Amino acid sequence: MSVKQGLLALLATRPMYGAQLRAEFEARTGGTWPLNVGQVYTTLGRLERDGLVEGIGADEEGRISYRLTDTGRREVAAWWTSPVDRETTPRDELVIKLALAVTVDGVDVPTVVQTQRTATMRHLRDLTRLKQQAMNASDDATPEAANPGVKRDDQGRIDLAWLLVLENLIFAGEAEVRWLDHVESTLVREAVRGPGARRTPAAYENDTDRTTEGARS
Amino acid sequence: MSETILRLEDVTRIHGTGEAQVTALAGVSLEVAAGELVAVMGPSGSGKSTLLNLAGGLDAPTTGTVVIEGQALGQLGKDGLARLRRRRVGFVFQDFNLIPSLTAAENVALPLELDGQRVGKARRRAVDALNTVGVGELADRYPDKMSGGQQQRVAIARALVGDRRLVLADEPTGALDSHTGEGVLRVLRERCDAGAAGLLVTHEARHAAWADRVVFLRDGVVVDSTGGDVAESLLEPTA
Structure with missing residues (x-):
């Protein structure tokens, strides 16, 4: 699974900034797949470039929250309804x-x-x-x-x-x-x-x- | 290190003689301490059940020693062995083995009464034991009015009632669906965490995983054992 899909699924619940996304992701998966915050921001940057999320301004501490665009929402919906592709699973x-x-x-x-x-x-x-x-x-x-x-x-x-x-x-x-x-x-x-x-x-x-x-x- | 409850020293069990001779166990050594649950895994015929029978004094080794709470079983006579089994060892079987005409509390109290305790005291201790396995409310129910999981909990209570601290379990989840079986193992684990010593024979990895250690038997020999403490890093998932 890519970090991208996980972040999109979380942003479907509410807008969040990077550190929040990371904390939410780890809480829900019990820290089984630790993310570093750099990974989260890099991915957010790519998602914004591709038009799946958009920044909604910074809070008083300068943290930028992101929310899904309509395209992003469609991407999340498609992810929930399609099976996980086993062909791309790494070899054991x-x-x-x-x-x-x-x-x-x-x-x-x-x-x-x-x-x-x-x-x-x-x-x-x-x-x-x-x-x-x-x-x-x-x-x-x-x-x-x-x-x-x-x-x-x-x-x-x-x-x-x-x-x-x-x-x-x-x-x-x-x-x-x-x-x-x-x-x-x-x-x-x-x-x-x-x-x-x-x-x-x-x-x-x-x-x-x-x-x-x-x-x- | 906690007190050793069960110790097998270089135990060998040979059935039959001459051409028909079969070595069921060959030089097995094993210790189970208070607070510890040890699982025994291995294919059919590897000696798992023989090991359990020897550990509980139901069978005697051809050579080697079995010691329960400091008492070598080989030094006991028939009566002494029966008394030790009654007072020190509890068994849990795949098919529960509860007496159908007795209630849960009466089943659990039975080993105490056989040992000469007064009925009232035996019942109080039985109800205590039922409470520790989470089925105190079933004290006056008969086995045929209980689910399999409930019957097996009663069997665990019976195995550990009174001062007994060694429980020997032979595929205790074999007759249960996997969810119920899991509940039974959780109870067994809790009893061991509370100070009992357990030896669990199973062929299911998921069930053996409730133990502190797994001993692998093959052709009557211990081929490996998962020693070592639980990984501390794993016990702190959010660290």
Whole structure:
């Protein structure tokens, strides 16, 4: 996701200046994607150049607030209604690493798998601790909790957003562990069949008995 | 370091003899301290359930030692072992294992009454235990009038009622939908944060993630363990 879309979506709620945009963005995503304020101003400059936002004058401290133009509003609406383009998602280093590991001689693939699984489990544990804290906070939520000055309803929604971001990271970690389990069991099966049994892709295409693959207990 | 509640020292368990001999566990060492929840993961047949049975004194190792709160299980007779199991260890199973003809409070009070405590006192402690897992209002309800998640909370209360501090959980969320299962793990986590020691067998990464450490078993051997403290940087998301 680009910073551009995030800022436009926030400006659809009300006009804001750069530091406000940055704070709002981080509050809603739990600081998962930290922005620096320079990034925010550079992006605002580009958005203004492209006619998506316009400055509405400075406050007494000289901070310029921006609001959406009609074009900007249409851009936000289009973003909400279109799916995220997966083709532009960056390649996953782990996938490439394992693809190389199984094809390069002398790599201890089971250790690569286990090392990664341990690291991912540790990451999952840390995320789960954060989730536990977030759940506890929302259980005993009081109006003055967390961010003073934020309305209770807004704080509730920000808490919810943070919980959903955490869940997304947990689902991703969980999927990675499941995939690593799958890699491991596939390697064990391959080892049982013996190195000579590995077949060419063409042989797989003629295979009619592949329904038993992937069974995992 | 907190007090060690459960210690397995170089534990091996071999089933059968001769040709039919199967090594279920081979030289496993493991410690669980008060306040700690440790998860055990591994494929089917890796020795997870054997480990749990040995930890709870339901099975005896072929070689090696199991120690619960300073007491080596191998030195206890049959009666002593039964008493230790009753007073020191609680089990939580996938299918809850509550007695259907007893209410929640009676189920939880049962281990105390079996241990000779008076009914009134046992009930008071049972209701306290139910309150700590958030189902105090269900004290007089029968298991078939509770949801799966509620039954499992009652089972956790039963496992930790009285002075017991070691809870051994075998796929405790296996029969629950993922949201309810999460709630049960949260309760287990809270009980451990409050000073209990927990050993949790699961095959789900999302559930093992509630533990402080994960021990990976493969073919009866510990292949890895996620030691280390929770990353402090992550605990301060806005820093």
